[in-house]
Amino acid sequence: MAAQSSKIEWTESTWNPVRGCTRVSEGCRFCYAERIAARFSGAGMAYEGLAENTKAGARWTQKVQTVPALFFVFPCGVISISKK
Numbered sequence: 001m002a003a004q005s006s007k008i009e010w011t012e013s014t015w016n017p018v019r020g021c022t023r024v025s026e027g028c029r030f031c032y033a034e035r036i037a038a039r040f041s042g043a044g045m046a047y048e049g050l051a052e053n054t055k056a057g058a059r060w061t062q063k064v065q066t067v068p069a070l071f072f073v074f075p076c077g078v079i080s081i082s083k084k
């Protein structure tokens, strides 16, 4: 069983390898990610400096950030893949 690190009911963990974005079209007007990022953009929070709340609403700051992750997976610990 994988480590449980998400409260999302249909998954066990999440990872956003890149944070931040730039509006590119009218289709970005109701961007969910931008609103969530602005919500968590306070000092020390995951999206600090990447989004902000403005009078016009949530807005990306045009900065992006990569988020490296290191996963340790130990597959097939008790089987033999060479067994016929």
Ligand code: SF4
Pocket (backbone or CB within 6 Å): 021, 022, 023, 024, 025, 027, 028, 031, 032, 033, 034
């Ligand atoms: S994440 Fe938001 S701003 Fe970026 S391309 Fe998608 S809809 Fe547009």
